[in-house]
Amino acid sequence: MVVYLDNAATSWPKPEAVTLEMAKCIREYGANPGRGGHRMAMRAGEKVYECRENLAKLFSIPDPLQLVFTVNATEAINLALKGILAPGDHVIMTSMEHNAVVRPLKKLASAGVELSIVKAGPRGKVKTTDIKENIQENTKLLVVTHASNVTGTVNDLVPLGRLAQEQGVHFMVDAAQTAGKQPIDVGLMKIDLLAFSGHKGLLGPQGTGGLYIRPGLPLDTLKEGGTGSASESPYQPAFLPDRYESGTLNTPGIAGLNEGIKFILETGVNNIREHENQLTGYMIERLREIKGVRLYGSSDPQGQAGVISITIAGEDCQVVCRELDEKYNIAARGGLHCACLAHGTIGTQDQGTIRFSPGHFNTVHDLDRALQAVEAIAGD
Amino acid sequence: MVVYLDNAATSWPKPEAVTLEMAKCIREYGANPGRGGHRMAMRAGEKVYECRENLAKLFSIPDPLQLVFTVNATEAINLALKGILAPGDHVIMTSMEHNAVVRPLKKLASAGVELSIVKAGPRGKVKTTDIKENIQENTKLLVVTHASNVTGTVNDLVPLGRLAQEQGVHFMVDAAQTAGKQPIDVGLMKIDLLAFSGHKGLLGPQGTGGLYIRPGLPLDTLKEGGTGSASESPYQPAFLPDRYESGTLNTPGIAGLNEGIKFILETGVNNIREHENQLTGYMIERLREIKGVRLYGSSDPQGQAGVISITIAGEDCQVVCRELDEKYNIAARGGLHCACLAHGTIGTQDQGTIRFSPGHFNTVHDLDRALQAVEAIAGD
Numbered sequence: 001m002v003v004y005l006d007n008a009a010t011s012w013p014k015p016e017a018v019t020l021e022m023a024k025c026i027r028e029y030g031a032n033p034g035r036g037g038h039r040m041a042m043r044a045g046e047k048v049y050e051c052r053e054n055l056a057k058l059f060s061i062p063d064p065l066q067l068v069f070t071v072n073a074t075e076a077i078n079l080a081l082k083g084i085l086a087p088g089d090h091v092i093m094t095s096m097e098h099n100a101v102v103r104p105l106k107k108l109a110s111a112g113v114e115l116s117i118v119k120a121g122p123r124g125k126v127k128t129t130d131i132k133e134n135i136q137e138n139t140k141l142l143v144v145t146h147a148s149n150v151t152g153t154v155n156d157l158v159p160l161g162r163l164a165q166e167q168g169v170h171f172m173v174d175a176a177q178t179a180g181k182q183p184i185d186v187g188l189m190k191i192d193l194l195a196f197s198g199h200k201g202l203l204g205p206q207g208t209g210g211l212y213i214r215p216g217l218p219l220d221t222l223k224e225g226g227t228g229s230a231s232e233s234p235y236q237p238a239f240l241p242d243r244y245e246s247g248t249l250n251t252p253g254i255a256g257l258n259e260g261i262k263f264i265l266e267t268g269v270n271n272i273r274e275h276e277n278q279l280t281g282y283m284i285e286r287l288r289e290i291k292g293v294r295l296y297g298s299s300d301p302q303g304q305a306g307v308i309s310i311t312i313a314g315e316d317c318q319v320v321c322r323e324l325d326e327k328y329n330i331a332a333r334g335g336l337h338c339a340c341l342a343h344g345t346i347g348t349q350d351q352g353t354i355r356f357s358p359g360h361f362n363t364v365h366d367l368d369r370a371l372q373a374v375e376a377i378a379g380d
Numbered sequence: 381m382v383v384y385l386d387n388a389a390t391s392w393p394k395p396e397a398v399t400l401e402m403a404k405c406i407r408e409y410g411a412n413p414g415r416g417g418h419r420m421a422m423r424a425g426e427k428v429y430e431c432r433e434n435l436a437k438l439f440s441i442p443d444p445l446q447l448v449f450t451v452n453a454t455e456a457i458n459l460a461l462k463g464i465l466a467p468g469d470h471v472i473m474t475s476m477e478h479n480a481v482v483r484p485l486k487k488l489a490s491a492g493v494e495l496s497i498v499k500a501g502p503r504g505k506v507k508t509t510d511i512k513e514n515i516q517e518n519t520k521l522l523v524v525t526h527a528s529n530v531t532g533t534v535n536d537l538v539p540l541g542r543l544a545q546e547q548g549v550h551f552m553v554d555a556a557q558t559a560g561k562q563p564i565d566v567g568l569m570k571i572d573l574l575a576f577s578g579h580k581g582l583l584g585p586q587g588t589g590g591l592y593i594r595p596g597l598p599l600d601t602l603k604e605g606g607t608g609s610a611s612e613s614p615y616q617p618a619f620l621p622d623r624y625e626s627g628t629l630n631t632p633g634i635a636g637l638n639e640g641i642k643f644i645l646e647t648g649v650n651n652i653r654e655h656e657n658q659l660t661g662y663m664i665e666r667l668r669e670i671k672g673v674r675l676y677g678s679s680d681p682q683g684q685a686g687v688i689s690i691t692i693a694g695e696d697c698q699v700v701c702r703e704l705d706e707k708y709n710i711a712a713r714g715g716l717h718c719a720c721l722a723h724g725t726i727g728t729q730d731q732g733t734i735r736f737s738p739g740h741f742n743t744v745h746d747l748d749r750a751l752q753a754v755e756a757i758a759g760d
Contacts, residue, residue: 010411074606331419
């Protein structure tokens with residue numbers, strides 16, 4: 001039986017209700033939501049709205065219509081960044097951002113957006129004071145990852161949101177690694193744009209993600225097309241969510257995502273976090289005892305989001321992961337994890353890291369199997 | 381039992397293998413394709429590639445890597461149009477295009493792209509000579525719908541592709557209504573960009589679509605982000621499909637789509653077309669006999685793509701569709717169908733149409749039920 005420790009890429013397994021609802025959606029109400037008034041289409045539309053409501057509940061968003069569905073967090077990030085930034089604007093990001101943030105910003109920078117990259121500390125945490133020092137008169141946006149996908153380090157969003165608000169800067173959070181696993185409250189954290197993945201901590205299927213847009217924040221569109229609304233107009237409608245949702249939605253995916261979120265709401269985010277913290281703490285403690293293993297990220301499991309990155313002496317990380325897979329049946333990930341700058345920050349740009357990312361359905365027994373394997377590899 | 385005649389929006393039902401493979405994907409190989417080298421991730425990646433291969437077979441595309449997955453046809457169209465057109469370029473579209481083409485082009489027009497709209501004939505067919513007359517020195521792209529989603533009228537792509545090639549204009553086809561239902565050969569038809577939906581004629585789930593890009597045709601990206609490749613670089617990789625596929629793909633959706641395409645390849649596109657032509661022909665013939673019914677589109681079922689649009693005297697189309705649904709349990713669609721200009725072309729801009737779109741799993745018996753209902757409503 002595989003020990004799956006790659007939940008930072010995609011969570012697995014999913015609650016069985018996710019799969020069952022997707023199959024039910026396709027078999028029983030697989031019509032086009034919001035396109036045509038027949039009952040099958042309306043039932044599909046209601047399921048999509050139910051998912052919006054549950055997301056709103058999870059993130060303390062007053063109006064579910066401010067939530068836009070995307071195919072993944074990357075699309076949500078692209079929509080947010082390209083929707084808000086224009087040539088001449090200044091944007092601040094941290095060095096721990098994923099390539100989903102880095103690459104669109106590098107492209108925008110080549111088109112005249114001014115970009116500052118604030119280096120996080122060696123454990124992957126960004127300092128509010130360092131952000132503050134970089135704010136300029138034309139700073140429009142601050143983009144911060146809630147937790148790094150390389151080190152798992154969680155950034156404290158409350159002071160960052162407060163700073164952004166004080167300085168009149170929009171605050172965007174990449175919650176790909178934390179949605180469903182760490183408490184998020186867009187009001188409390190003063191988040192203007194929240195991008196999230198559906199298939200990681202939210203326990204939904206791949207093909208889902210979304211963006212929360214604070215009411216009144218005007219964004220340009222990334223895509224235009226049929227919305228099932230204002231069809232007489234050759235222009236995109238102004239109202240949400242239609243403005244940002246062109247073409248047919250991934251209804252079965254959203255129906256599955258809805259079940260993942262329901263599971264989280266029933267279990268409680270704090271309970272999920274507590275379980276992951278225990279697993280993470282146990283793994284960090286035991287890894288420390290293994291000679292040759294170097295740990296990255298916060299040393300405090302409370303400041304970690306279910307991601308543990310290590311290197312083993314001079315071993316090639318991808319080779320180690322292949323061995324973990326083939327010899328020990330452990331699914332982990334080795335390499336740069338699509339985050340080119342983060343490795344420069346923690347000093348692993350050449351070697352990358354071996355990443356273990358336990359999820360809600362992992363047990364201490366799973367970790368023991370991984371630890372035994374690491375011990376054997378380090379001892380070779 | 382519902383009679384579902386809304387296949388132009390989303391096909392239903394799906395072959396059972398579609399649903400089963402999606403469930404299997406989530407339960408057994410629900411890892412992240414192309415992210416990490418463990419076996420579950422590799423199995424997911426292989427399934428995605430298998431789908432690319434089957435799409436390539438269906439459209440006679442030599443290299444499956446020239447196929448890019450998108451969440452729907454609308455995204456594929458946005459990627460193609462925004463990827464190829466720059467201010468100063470001239471683009472030609474037809475008046476039968478869906479809002480998925482109209483709205484992005486109207487936006488591009490406001491940013492300096494020159495746009496010509498060639499009016500189709502009253503039955504919805506565009507004349508090659510009319511296109512030719514509109515070609516200018518700076519014409520970069522010709523966009524034509526393979527079949528209108530309002531009238532079902534099929535455009536003959538061979539002469540259009542030949543004209544585009546002769547004139548040095550790129551040729552883009554919106555095959556949302558025809559992929560899987562009409563033969564498409566990108567070489568024979570000289571198609572440079574082919575956008576298609578996965579959840580209509582291809583019988584896959586919602587949340588799938590794609591774009592074929594002719595080798596060597598340079599397109600700008602619509603989104604950038606993690607690709608699982610060249611992770612050390614802050615810039616998007618240049619090679620396909622990674623360049624245009626950022627973030628996690630909809631793997632379960634693609635696994636389901638693959639089963640839909642396999643069903644089509646096994647059944648044969650020509651057999652699928654033949655069955656739909658028979659249904660369409662039967663319905664057109666019978667509708668002609670009903671007093672007060674007016675038919676739109678080609679009068680020849682061979683030139684129709686499983687879409688039959690009508691009006692009934694002065695009746696409100698949406699009211700008729702509600703009655704069809706509630707009283708007769710028939711799922712059809714009334715209104716403008718996200719195609720604002722097409723109705724101007726056929727003269728239904730005020731009333732819209734009632735659209736019946738039979739699919740592969742419909743029978744003559746289904747149509748008889750719809751015809752009886754139309755007869756009753758028209759006779760009221």
